[in-house]
Amino acid sequence: xxxxxxxxxxxxxxxxxxxxxxxxxxxxxxxxxxxxxxxxxxxxxxxxxxxxxxxxxxxxxxxxxxxxxxxxxxxxxxxxxxxxxxxxxxxxxxxxxxxxxxxxxxxxxxxxxxxxxxxxxxxxxxxxxxxxxxxxxxxxxxxxxxxxxxxxxxxxxxxxxxxxxxxxxxxxxxxxxxxxxxxxxxxxxxxxx
Numbered sequence: 001x002x003x004x005x006x007x008x009x010x011x012x013x014x015x016x017x018x019x020x021x022x023x024x025x026x027x028x029x030x031x032x033x034x035x036x037x038x039x040x041x042x043x044x045x046x047x048x049x050x051x052x053x054x055x056x057x058x059x060x061x062x063x064x065x066x067x068x069x070x071x072x073x074x075x076x077x078x079x080x081x082x083x084x085x086x087x088x089x090x091x092x093x094x095x096x097x098x099x100x101x102x103x104x105x106x107x108x109x110x111x112x113x114x115x116x117x118x119x120x121x122x123x124x125x126x127x128x129x130x131x132x133x134x135x136x137x138x139x140x141x142x143x144x145x146x147x148x149x150x151x152x153x154x155x156x157x158x159x160x161x162x163x164x165x166x167x168x169x170x171x172x173x174x175x176x177x178x179x180x181x182x183x184x185x186x187x188x189x190x191x192x193x
Contacts, residue, residue, distance in 0.1 A: 001059060005104055005188050007176075008054040008066060013042045015063035016056065019089045028122050028154050031147040052082060053108045053176045055188075057097050064092040067101035069109055072118050080115040080170050086131070098131050104191035106135060110163045111183060113173040122147065123157040137161045 008016065017038060023030045036044070048054055054068035065088035072081035084105065088097045109117060121128045123142060137159040145153035176184075 002061070003100065003192060004058045005055055005100060005191055006058070007184065008045065008049070008056045008068075010042050010045055012056050012063065012066075013038055013045060016045075016066050017041050019063065019066065019087050022090060023087060028147070028149045028152075029125060029128075031122070031149055031154075033149065049176065051173075051175045053105055053112075055101055055104055055108075057101050059092055059095070059097070064089050064095070065097040065101055067098070067105045069105060069114075069117070072116070080113070080173060081118060082109055082114050082116075083118050083120070085119075099134070100191050102131065102135055104188050106161070106163075107187045107191070108176065108179065108184065111174075111179055111187065112176060113171060115162065115164055115166065115170065117161045117163065119159045121157045121159065123155040125157075129157065129159075132159050132161075135161060 017035070020030070020041075021035050024032050024035050045054060048068055048070050052069040052071075055066060056063050057065045065086065067084065067086035069082040069084055072078050072083050084102070086098050086101055086105075088095075106117065117137075118140075119128075119132055119137060120143075121132070123129075138161070140158040140160050143156040143158065146156050147154045
């Protein structure tokens, strides 16, 4: 089995959307109701990739999973925080794809200068909770009955991981594209070890 990880491109939208589709159509893991068009999804990717990393993991040349960061909130005071998302194809569950993607994503965000990483998990979701605890995420709180999908209300667990010490005035985070290809390649390579 050959594993690789790289930054996603807009040409990956179709394969990424194929992974995301079953999560929308068959689970409450995402609260999205309708599968976005490929054009709409490309626009999402383009917007996110202006500042944040979006990664794909390949198994034997096929897209097996993806992970990305996005703004935690839009107000200026939140700019040192990011929300994370990870999705793995049904065929590649249990192969460590999520772990590989998160190892790279978290280290890229640290290199960019982010302070806090947040996740919102439809609760309960033991696999997702376990993945995040493995990376040092801790519980912030539980939003009770906050999402309605498939005829029932769902709770959402909020978790956080702090990347650096607080003190003094933070400098602005660096856009993903400004990290430099050598640093990005090094972080991605180390995530596969």
